[in-house]
Amino acid sequence: xxxxxxxPSAQAHGFHLLMNRDEQRSRPRALPPALQTCxxxxxxxxxxxxxxxxxxxxxxxxxxxxxxxxxxxxKTADALISRGTLIPALLSSGTLREAEEHLLxxxxxxxxxxxxxMISPKESLVLEEAFDGHFLERKEHAWERTHWFSSGYDExxxxxxxxxxxxxxxxxxSGSKVLARLRELHSSHLPxxxxxxxxxHREDAQTVSMTEISVTESLASMRYHDGPPCKSxxxxxxxxxxxxxxxxxxxx
Numbered sequence: 312x313x314x315x316x317x318x319p320s321a322q323a324h325g326f327h328l329l330m331n332r333d334e335q336r337s338r339p340r341a342l343p344p345a346l347q348t349c350x351x352x353x354x355x356x357x358x359x360x361x362x363x364x365x366x367x368x369x370x371x372x373x374x375x376x377x378x379x380x381x382x383x384x385x386k387t388a389d390a391l392i393s394r395g396t397l398i399p400a401l402l403s404s405g406t407l408r409e410a411e412e413h414l415l416x417x418x419x420x421x422x423x424x425x426x427x428x429m430i431s432p433k434e435s436l437v438l439e440e441a442f443d444g445h446f447l448e449r450k451e452h453a454w455e456r457t458h459w460f461s462s463g464y465d466e467x468x469x470x471x472x473x474x475x476x477x478x479x480x481x482x483x484x485s486g487s488k489v490l491a492r493l494r495e496l497h498s499s500h501l502p503x504x505x506x507x508x509x510x511x512h513r514e515d516a517q518t519v520s521m522t523e524i525s526v527t528e529s530l531a532s533m534r535y536h537d538g539p540p541c542k543s544x545x546x547x548x549x550x551x552x553x554x555x556x557x558x559x560x561x562x563x
Contacts, residue, residue, distance in 0.1 A: 318484060318489065322527045324372075328525075336516060344551045349403040350402075352371060355367060356368070371405045375401060378428070379424070391422065400417060411449075426461070437452040494523070500541065528555065529555050535550075
């Protein structure tokens, strides 16, 4: 259950990526972003206690976000592997092509359906790998504003309602205050506070965090708001930076 927003910035090859993570209230709190080693590359991401994550970026500026795909038939719990293991494994890659090759080598038959968004500013390319539990479908997205939605509570309705809210503010997503407006969008309760609002609230689940990535040619910045963004956005965020390797990695 998540909302993910991608928006190119005025910087050459730069972009902003915001992600609300929606989870059961009983789920253990995740750990804030920290530098990690993925293969031979440095990466930055928040993580669960088991080591998995839902969003991250590496020193090659390769950025990934994972959404559960609840509208597809879910697999039985026997011998399943957490979807959260995918991003740490793939952030060892230097290019989208390499990441795609690594994805094909993952134990997908033991993983629930997902949509994996991979962004390469060096290639000005946004790639979506949609796995329905059996097959991967590759989709290329234009280098322009895009939103994705996921919900375990009537996913089609949640996606429709949230898409309408995003479209309503599209004309305001420009200029010097674009990042502030994106933050307001991700902390909003439009059209009303509940299971379909972007900052989601249900009796058993809620938006538990918001992660923000801003990328320039030489630097990636990650801000992490722990807790529902309607409240945590006004509190100090955990902020981490990662230097981007301008030259191609030797093993890319």
